[in-house]
Amino acid sequence: DTAVSQTPKYLVTQMGNDKSIKCEQNLGHDTMYWYKQDSKKFLKIMFSYNNKELIINETVPNRFSPKSPDKAHLNLHINSLELGDSAVYFCASSQQRLSSYNEQFFGPGTRLTVL
Amino acid sequence: KNEVEQSPQNLTAQEGEFITINCSYSVGISALHWLQQHPGGGIVSLFMLSSGKKKHGRLIATINIQEKHSSLHITASHPRDSAVYICAVESGFQKLVFGTGTRLLVSP
Numbered sequence: 048d049t050a051v052s053q054t055p056k057y058l059v060t061q062m063g064n065d066k067s068i069k070c071e072q073n074l075g076h077d078t079m080y081w082y083k084q085d086s087k088k089f090l091k092i093m094f095s096y097n098n099k100e101l102i103i104n105e106t107v108p109n110r111f112s113p114k115s116p117d118k119a120h121l122n123l124h125i126n127s128l129e130l131g132d133s134a135v136y137f138c139a140s141s142q143q144r145l146s147s148y149n150e151q152f153f154g155p156g157t158r159l160t161v162l
Numbered sequence: 163k164n165e166v167e168q169s170p171q172n173l174t175a176q177e178g179e180f181i182t183i184n185c186s187y188s189v190g191i192s193a194l195h196w197l198q199q200h201p202g203g204g205i206v207s208l209f210m211l212s213s214g215k216k217k218h219g220r221l222i223a224t225i226n227i228q229e230k231h232s233s234l235h236i237t238a239s240h241p242r243d244s245a246v247y248i249c250a251v252e253s254g255f256q257k258l259v260f261g262t263g264t265r266l267l268v269s270p
């Protein structure tokens with residue numbers, strides 16, 4: 048069983064379109080994340096949700112809107128896509144523990160190409 | 163300057179060699195993570211540590227909190243170890259700040 052899954056795996060679209068990437072985890076974790084990996088392979092956090100509440104919102108254009116319908120799902124909607132949005136987007140999840148570290152489990156990534 | 167610096171950026175080794183990848187950071191942290199990104203793109207967590215040393219099989223991770231430095235060692239390297247190794251520090255509420263990665267290629 049896949050622990051953290053993302054759909055689609057590849058997404059090719061035109062500038063100006065609106066698209067969504069879906070993420071689901073079956074680990075029972077209460078925290079989920081979206082990361083962006085640019086063409087230089089540098090990873091950066093975009094958003095984090097804990098029990099459906101937004102807790103991390105990095106400096107990301109407001110064209111990006113995460114939505115968490117329940118704690119097992121965190122979707123990423125992107126409006127008015129731009130060339131610079133081309134990247135690999137990774138979803139991840141972890142279980143919040145106050146007294147220990149929080150191993151994060153990553154999805155397989157979604158490669159977004161904006162033409 | 164990135165808050166997390168890794169060296170080297172690229173590393174080529176012969177099978178069987180001992181490999182060290184270094185990570186230095188400039189912020190206060192609650193934990194440090196080592197991740198492996200396979201050539202196919204998937205990311206796997208290798209270690210999380212906030213002090214001392216951890217070992218899994220041929221992999222060893224150490225951290226020196228005073229010096230804000232961590233190392234990842236691979237003993238008896240193998241071509242299947244070829245991947246990008248990423249250091250990330252946990253700063254704040256489960257927020258990871260990543261290094262730029264070290265691309266390792268192990269030749270037979």
